[in-house]
Amino acid sequence: MNIPKEIQNLIDERRLAFSNSDEKINFNGGFISANDYIFTDAVIALSLGKNVLLKGPTGSGKTKLAETLSNIFNQPMHSINCSVDMDAEALLGFKTIEQKNGQNLIEFVPGPVIKAMKTGHLLYIDEINMAKPETLPILNSVLDYRRMVFNPFTGSVVRAQTHFGVIAAINEGYIGTVPLNEALKNRFVVIEVPYVQGDILKEVLSNESILKDKGMIEKFVILSDDLITQVRNGQIPEEAASIRALIDTCDLASFMPPLRAIQRGIADKLEDEREKAAVMNIAQTLFV
Numbered sequence: 001m002n003i004p005k006e007i008q009n010l011i012d013e014r015r016l017a018f019s020n021s022d023e024k025i026n027f028n029g030g031f032i033s034a035n036d037y038i039f040t041d042a043v044i045a046l047s048l049g050k051n052v053l054l055k056g057p058t059g060s061g062k063t064k065l066a067e068t069l070s071n072i073f074n075q076p077m078h079s080i081n082c083s084v085d086m087d088a089e090a091l092l093g094f095k096t097i098e099q100k101n102g103q104n105l106i107e108f109v110p111g112p113v114i115k116a117m118k119t120g121h122l123l124y125i126d127e128i129n130m131a132k133p134e135t136l137p138i139l140n141s142v143l144d145y146r147r148m149v150f151n152p153f154t155g156s157v158v159r160a161q162t163h164f165g166v167i168a169a170i171n172e173g174y175i176g177t178v179p180l181n182e183a184l185k186n187r188f189v190v191i192e193v194p195y196v197q198g199d200i201l202k203e204v205l206s207n208e209s210i211l212k213d214k215g216m217i218e219k220f221v222i223l224s225d226d227l228i229t230q231v232r233n234g235q236i237p238e239e240a241a242s243i244r245a246l247i248d249t250c251d252l253a254s255f256m257p258p259l260r261a262i263q264r265g266i267a268d269k270l271e272d273e274r275e276k277a278a279v280m281n282i283a284q285t286l287f288v
């Protein structure tokens with residue numbers, strides 16, 4: 001990784017800040033960058049206190065990249081999985097009644113945004129474009145220079161501790177997603193995370209799958225390349241080339257013929273019969 005010295009100093013400063021943290025990082029590294037810049041640019045942006053928006057198709061390693069960044073900075077990460085019914089409580093927290101010394105007390109249970117802000121940890125907002133557009137403006141003041149939020153459940157203003165950082169992920173054009181509001185998008189530095197291919201994919205499959213047959217892995221790398229070409233030609237949907245699905249398929253192929261594994265792991269997930277057939281046709285040119 002080619003990191004400028006000033007940035008390395010910022011990384012070291014963060015690592016030191018969290019060295020005594022009670023919360024242990026439970027992520028290993030593991031993200032392998034498709035080019036020299038994805039990883040270094042994400043590290044630079046976060047070190048400079050920028051919010052990072054990872055943009056890429058399903059199963060392209062966005063979550064893995066966020067986990068690897070958390071590991072590099074030795075900085076715990078709190079996650080939110082956005083959905084259409086996500087509300088302010090899911091982001092900020094909620095009130096509950098607790099019994100203490102025989103008395104009923106109303107307590108506030110902090111949500112991931114408040115937790116990450118108060119501890120200066122990382123916040124990972126997955127599938128941010130799945131959320132209803134009216135929910136996300138709560139985050140505007142968290143994401144700009146103010147680094148604060150008004151918590152309506154406690155009536156207080158929460159300010160983020162130093163090193164608080166935000167990583168969000170979007171999967172543009174995926175069913176159920178909405179285009180990200182411009183004001184929100186404007187608060188992020190965007191990093192594209194495409195599907196890895198070739199030797200890098202070989203390394204990902206060797207690390208992440210239980211399949212150990214090198215010749216077979218080589219063939220799955222070619223299959224992925226052919227699937228990506230078909231995605232670009234509009235013949236099959238993007239998720240057919242997901243690396244997550246490919247890893248599942250490789251795992252299955254350790255115990256069943258590869259064509260059956262491809263059917264279960266990739267083709268049968270598609271809705272359209274022509275798309276399924278297109279995947280299996282490509283597979284039949286590589287496997288028997």
Ligand SMILES: Nc1ncnc2c1ncn2[C@@H]1O[C@H](COP(=O)(O)OP(=O)(O)OP(=O)(O)O)[C@@H](O)[C@H]1O
Pocket residue numbers: 030031032033034056057058059060061062063064065126169171196204208243244247
């Ligand atoms: N570049 C990569 N380096 C390491 N692992 C990768 C890479 N790309 C994909 N993977 C692997 O593919 C699987 C899916 O990755 P991940 O969950 O990070 O994808 P994602 O982009 O967050 O997907 P989604 O948009 O569906 O949430 C994981 O097992 C991950 O390890």
